[in-house]
Amino acid sequence: MPKEGNCVVAQSGGPTAVINASLLGVIEEAMKQHPIRAIYGAKNGIIGLIDEELYDLRMEDPEELKLLKTTPSSALGSCRYQLKPFEHDEKDYIKIFNVFEAHNIRYFFYIGGNDSMDTADKLTRYAQKIGYDICIIGIPKTIDNDLVMTDHCPGFGSAAKYIATSVMEIARDAVVYPTNIVTIIEVMGRNAGWLAAASALASKDIGAPDLIYLPEVPFSIEKFLDDVRNIHKKTGKITIVVSEGIKDREGKYIADMSHKFGIDAFGHVQLGGAAFVLENIIREEVEKRVKSIQFNVLQRSAAHIMSKTDVEEAYMVGRMAVRYAVEGACGYMVAIKRDSDNPYSSSTELVELNKVANAEKLVPLAWISHDGNYVKEDALNYIQPLIEGEVEVKYEKGLPRYAKLRKIMVPKKVV
């Protein structure tokens, strides 16, 4: 017998272009599942549960909700709040379960990365401990693509598409003058270089990028200079992509060397990341005309150029989370299984939350070139289908029309 009661959905961690597609999947499927009554959204992830700040999502205009499928960023708000182990500190857990009980919450869907899966796992175990009947399901989300136990993560494909497209456009811009130029593009990824790897897809356009550096391979400035000098001899126009997280053999982030290049007048100026450091090294050692570009938050929020595969999969994991839950699954994350490469097809499966929490999937070293400055065909074959398909974004007066929710608060009963 499926549990009867209300559900809450929440979003956590850094936004992506498709995290709201997963949210829509949860809402639309929850509306179809009769055991589920009220559908609440927690404001700012787990913090909304602690503070009993819940939106009544059934009060939203269904047409506006549909726009969530192509709306970037976390519509419900997000957080980076980590629950302490309940064995040490039960305070937050007591608050959350008081809210669960007061609102008869029997389903909780948490869209997030590995920290969020850890949170979902802790709440599942705490519910078992106190004997509260609730079904908690994790829904994967991250542009970094670093969750284990899933072929890939919703959010990655769209970020990869944005990065490859933008690298194409920047490289075409860089070559127009007769002068030499080195362009260094920094993409996100502290430990996993998936996004940097995705930039290699751009190379089918006009051959850029020339060099790609991932955090998986220790970064040597000497080797980097050799790589750049070698290409500089042949062509004066070089495009380089680096992960923000590249570090040297001792594990020291290259980005942290920025103090060498700009001394902060106040004591805590952030001068920029890895690309900024490398820009200054190149300017000194190889080529005066050099610039660095950071894609910043655009790579995770540029919904105007999403991957259709990514949007549909994000929507699918949201819907499937609800179905699995109603069928009685509890304490799992909905993972994506790649069923076929050509034509590409995927489905979902359940993996245990605690196997995902706190683990990290890196780019296999076998997929990185021997020289450590590019990725191999295997990496491209893996990423290629994830960026495919274009999404029809709704435009109004020349600009994307993104969802505007009413966000009607549920009256508080506890806090």
Next chain:
Amino acid sequence: MPKEGNCVVAQSGGPTAVINASLLGVIEEAMKQHPIRAIYGAKNGIIGLIDEELYDLRMEDPEELKLLKTTPSSALGSCRYQLKPFEHDEKDYIKIFNVFEAHNIRYFFYIGGNDSMDTADKLTRYAQKIGYDICIIGIPKTIDNDLVMTDHCPGFGSAAKYIATSVMEIARDAVVYPTNIVTIIEVMGRNAGWLAAASALASKDIGAPDLIYLPEVPFSIEKFLDDVRNIHKKTGKITIVVSEGIKDREGKYIADMSHKFGIDAFGHVQLGGAAFVLENIIREEVEKRVKSIQFNVLQRSAAHIMSKTDVEEAYMVGRMAVRYAVEGACGYMVAIKRDSDNPYSSSTELVELNKVANAEKLVPLAWISHDGNYVKEDALNYIQPLIEGEVEVKYEKGLPRYAKLRKIMVPKKVV
């Protein structure tokens, strides 16, 4: 009687998303006009004429040429080369007219900004002086929208659309956490604030940006801090757009104050622009969580989100340049005339090159808010139609398919 002979088209100055749409307009119209025989493209603008580096554009695959309409950056290459007045130095002119004569060039179309119109004007006057029969027409191009005598410039609408869309996406990303955050976005524009003004179109989404600063109004750091503090009191999340060219009452660029915030270890590190300087001031004075974002070359080359109005007008000015030339007009720039606002429609007219060269159209002060920190409805009404319409970009395997020209060189006869 129309002149019979060959034509050359060239591109100059910074790229735009639609400069190749103008190039396509020239090529396609030249193919239809019987007096025009060979159609050459000069490599890297006027430099290609000096060095006699010409591509034979009739050798290109017509299907590939069609892709130019949605291909960013200058397909023929560009330059920032300025001709000296021929009264002082005839060297370059002699080379160029030798090339013109050797290849029987009777039409020259120059796509560029005000420097390029100056070049076209000088060549026109030199042709008259030496009695060489050639028709030279300027085709406007600039994302800065700062050419006079034309309602607006091809390139601006697409850059404006990119900026407004990206500001929407960044602002949505910035508000997801419960914490305060100030985001400062720097857009291009050394003297004219049109691109910064365009960001106000984003405000219809979720109210961002909160503040906009243009180079037209002297920038006061004290006033800026007051503006930010006022909003910070009400809401902790602030989005600010600044032109790269904002300067103080003495005309000193705010960007040039960056040395105050980072001392260069080598002597010539460029620490970033105006947004970087303001980021550090805000961090000290108002809010620790602050970041700056530069759109860099993406704002001029993101063809994946072009304005259809802009593309069609860029194509139109290219075609009309050829028609006007064959009809005998010479020494003019093809300007855009706004015929109607609602529904928007435009046509072309001819303006004298020397009236455009070396002049600059700024945002009227009457269109900037009294406080100097936003733009008024008049500015939005002017910009709105220019970003409208979406272009169907061709995608292949998930990425835009941009034109790849064969670039067959014409055998040299002179150099």
